[in-house]
Amino acid sequence: xxxxxxxxxxxxxxxxxxxxxxxxLATRSKAVALGGNILAYxxxxxHTAAIGLRWRETYTLLxxxxxxxxxxxxxxxxxxxxxxxxxxxxxxxxxxxxxxxAFVLPFAFLAMTWAQLRLNDAIEPLVPALQSNWLxxxxxxxxxxYAAFAVACGxxxxxxxxxxxxxxxxENTPAGGLMALFPSTRVxxxxxxxxxxxxxxxxxxxxxxxxxxxxxxxGTYWSWDPKETWSLIVWFIYAAFLHARFTRGxxxxxxxxxxxxxxxxxxxxxxxVNLVLSGLHSYGAGG
Amino acid sequence: MTAKERSFLTAVWDxxxxxxxxxxxxxxxxxxxxxxxxxxxxxxxxxxxxxxTEKTYKxxxxxxxxxxxxxxxxxxxxxxxxxNLICCSIKRFPRVWKTVMYPNLQGDDSLFRxxxxxxxVVVPGTLAEVTEKLKAFVQKNFAGxxxxxxxxxxxxxxxxxxxxRFGVYVTHLSILIIxxxxxxxxxWGYKGYMNIMEGTAMDTLxxxxxxEPLKLPFAVRCDRFEVTFYxxxxxxxxxxxxxxxxxxxxxxxxxxxxxxxDPLSYKGITFYQSSYGPAGDPIFKMRVRVKDSDEVKExxxxxxxxxxxxxxxxxxxxxYTQAYDRFGPAIQMHVNTPDGNHGNPFIVLKNFPDFxxxxxGKYIFSLDAINQRYYTGLQVGKDPGVxxxxxxxxxxxxxxxxxxxxxxxxxxxxxxxxxxKIGVRIGGSAHRNQPxxxxxxxxxxxxxxxxxxx
Numbered sequence: 001x002x003x004x005x006x007x008x009x010x011x012x013x014x015x016x017x018x019x020x021x022x023x024x025l026a027t028r029s030k031a032v033a034l035g036g037n038i039l040a041y042x043x044x045x046x047h048t049a050a051i052g053l054r055w056r057e058t059y060t061l062l063x064x065x066x067x068x069x070x071x072x073x074x075x076x077x078x079x080x081x082x083x084x085x086x087x088x089x090x091x092x093x094x095x096x097x098x099x100x101x102a103f104v105l106p107f108a109f110l111a112m113t114w115a116q117l118r119l120n121d122a123i124e125p126l127v128p129a130l131q132s133n134w135l136x137x138x139x140x141x142x143x144x145x146y147a148a149f150a151v152a153c154g155x156x157x158x159x160x161x162x163x164x165x166x167x168x169x170x171e172n173t174p175a176g177g178l179m180a181l182f183p184s185t186r187v188x189x190x191x192x193x194x195x196x197x198x199x200x201x202x203x204x205x206x207x208x209x210x211x212x213x214x215x216x217x218x219g220t221y222w223s224w225d226p227k228e229t230w231s232l233i234v235w236f237i238y239a240a241f242l243h244a245r246f247t248r249g250x251x252x253x254x255x256x257x258x259x260x261x262x263x264x265x266x267x268x269x270x271x272x273v274n275l276v277l278s279g280l281h282s283y284g285a286g287g
Numbered sequence: 288m289t290a291k292e293r294s295f296l297t298a299v300w301d302x303x304x305x306x307x308x309x310x311x312x313x314x315x316x317x318x319x320x321x322x323x324x325x326x327x328x329x330x331x332x333x334x335x336x337x338x339x340t341e342k343t344y345k346x347x348x349x350x351x352x353x354x355x356x357x358x359x360x361x362x363x364x365x366x367x368x369x370x371n372l373i374c375c376s377i378k379r380f381p382r383v384w385k386t387v388m389y390p391n392l393q394g395d396d397s398l399f400r401x402x403x404x405x406x407x408v409v410v411p412g413t414l415a416e417v418t419e420k421l422k423a424f425v426q427k428n429f430a431g432x433x434x435x436x437x438x439x440x441x442x443x444x445x446x447x448x449x450x451x452r453f454g455v456y457v458t459h460l461s462i463l464i465i466x467x468x469x470x471x472x473x474x475w476g477y478k479g480y481m482n483i484m485e486g487t488a489m490d491t492l493x494x495x496x497x498x499e500p501l502k503l504p505f506a507v508r509c510d511r512f513e514v515t516f517y518x519x520x521x522x523x524x525x526x527x528x529x530x531x532x533x534x535x536x537x538x539x540x541x542x543x544x545x546x547x548x549d550p551l552s553y554k555g556i557t558f559y560q561s562s563y564g565p566a567g568d569p570i571f572k573m574r575v576r577v578k579d580s581d582e583v584k585e586x587x588x589x590x591x592x593x594x595x596x597x598x599x600x601x602x603x604x605x606x607y608t609q610a611y612d613r614f615g616p617a618i619q620m621h622v623n624t625p626d627g628n629h630g631n632p633f634i635v636l637k638n639f640p641d642f643x644x645x646x647x648g649k650y651i652f653s654l655d656a657i658n659q660r661y662y663t664g665l666q667v668g669k670d671p672g673v674x675x676x677x678x679x680x681x682x683x684x685x686x687x688x689x690x691x692x693x694x695x696x697x698x699x700x701x702x703x704x705x706x707x708k709i710g711v712r713i714g715g716s717a718h719r720n721q722p723x724x725x726x727x728x729x730x731x732x733x734x735x736x737x738x739x740x741x
Contacts, residue, residue: 204683
């Protein structure tokens with residue numbers, strides 16, 4: 001079996017899991033939610049195995065020039081999807097709020113579909129600039145951070161939906177129907193904050209490892225390259241979010257919006273810069 | 288100072304200390320930083336005029352958008368950010384210092400009123416007995432305990448991870464340290480480049496931006512430059528390698544083979560492999576065999592030069608590449624007949640010496656070697672601030688982890704004789720992650736009741 005076939009199976013598992021979570025929102029059947037969760041966990045295990053398999057394939061194909069599969073757009077999108085699932089599983093184990101799955105699995109599914117259908121999955125040897133251990137540390141820390149922000153964004157959307165429903169019908173709070181499946185706004189706000197609290201130091205570490213690598217390869221730890229600048233923009237937004245927590249009037253709704261803006265900037269930093277702007281990271285473009 | 292002046296100063300101080308200012312600055316920094324990613328930075332006026340009309344160019348130039356990260360207004364914003372950071376810390380730090388260094392050891396009534404985690408029990412025994420018991424209990428289940436006595440009461444105090452309160456200040460300080468490192472690098476550091484031809488030495492670099500020459504206190508010699516390609520990689524480069532030798536006072540003091548991601552440092556100056564290029568025309572070592580014979584001749588040919596063949600004709604190499612698709616090094620050449628007729632160009636592959644036999648010409652050419660001298664392109668940098676920046680980065684990560692994930696937890700116990708028995712009051716607080724502390728405290732209460740048999 002090749003890693004590509006296994007990645008296809010992973011994509012299917014996430015699709016099925018996503019469908020079941022949506023069915024769960026409609027039917028509120030616990031068995032359906034359990035099924036969705038089993039598929040998500042199984043998909044994650046396959047995903048892990050597939051990344052390991054691709055790692056081995058680079059060595060089979062390139063001999064000593066094999067590499068950790070984190071070096072081009074395809075591999076990074078696949079890894080991003082993996083980290084989303086990782087963070088989802090951690091949150092699932094801690095909070096056991098299955099409705100979250102309906103808002104997180106679509107991100108993982110879309111990422112996998114895009115990677116499998118549109119991106120170049122050829123295993124190619126690394127150009128000299130990418131032959132560095134810093135690459136691995138840099139990519140892992142950045143993407144774990146991105147995934148935490150993705151989760152924060154997902155729960156922020158849930159927060160805004162639930163909050164607006166509760167605002168309209170204050171008499172029967174907590175809102176009934178579909179909303180009853182959502183965690184309470186207090187819990188959503190709390191997950192939002194905690195996810196960003198986890199993501200922020202990871203992003204910081206990602207920026208620092210990137211700077212260290214740039215210094216080692218080019219002799220400049222910071223050159224205001226668009227990718228660097230956008231990572232700093234994301235950092236500023238989440239720094240503002242964390243400080244806003246301590247200011248009255250910035251919790252809840254505004255925090256949710258800030259978290260959504262932060263994630264939009266994160267996605268632009270990750271994809272927009274490569275696809276729209278130019279710079280040092282342009283080798284990622286078009287994958 | 289008049290009252291009016293004082294109130295003005297207070298207003299300025301309050302403004303600089305405010306968290307609202309922090310949030311506004313952070314959002315402003317985020318928004319303005321976008322400009323420099325959309326407008327390309329540091330191009331020449333001619334290049335800008337290709338994208339922009341002269342009017343737009345003048346406006347953008349007046350706004351310093353072409354080098355915005357070094358413009359007065361962006362640097363002022365960073366300055367205001369630093370000032371805000373410093374003022375906030377000056378305002379809040381002394382209280383935190385006091386909390387950590389001089390903790391409130393005595394949990395009196397007013398303190399207990401502020402604690403959401405608290406409990407009370409009454410137990411038999413003497414004050415001394417119960418104190419001993421509770422001291423041992425808190426020590427075993429939480430942390431080392433300080434005992435103080437008041438008029439008729441005994442107070443116990445214990446705390447964990449008090450240092451976590453400094454996390455946020457370490458993080459804030461780290462930003463200032465990173466700025467300091469950047470300033471040091473800007474004042475006492477420089478960046479430039481050197482192109483050294485193989486076999487020669489150089490002691491002067493050119494600075495980026497100004498292109499001014501700068502003499503180094505030593506010389507660098509490049510003994511060899513080599514670029515290797517992946518086999519079957521379609522010309523994808525694998526490694527750029529330079530053998531460098533440092534000559535200090537004419538003596539060879541250091542030797543290193545550098546490549547991308549593996550630079551050479553000497554006396555605080557670092558040399559990075561960044562580019563390469565051909566130096567002079569290549570010389571091709573050719574082997575020519577006459578068809579259907581064993582007659583073989585060797586020639587050295589420069590690019591473009593006509594070399595005479597035994598029959599009065601000649602050949603010339605017109606182009607070459609290190610990687611002709613996946614076939615490796617190759618040349619393009621042609622043969623002139625004795626009467627001067629120009630033949631059709633053809634390809635000779637270095638890795639396939641018999642390939643040219645298939646062409647069916649009178650002479651069969653093979654390429655033994657391409658002697659191309661290269662220059663190695665080195666980026667040269669000196670940055671005495673870089674370690675300051677790394678120190679700042681390290682502090683930022685440690686500080687933010689402490690600030691986010693470690694919670695300062697405190698337990699107070701107050702013992703007071705009440706009608707022949709002892710009243711025990713226990714309370715606690717955490718400065719972060721209250722839910723976890725609540726769980727811990729509930730467990731502690733249970734254990735305490737078991738211990739005291741109430």
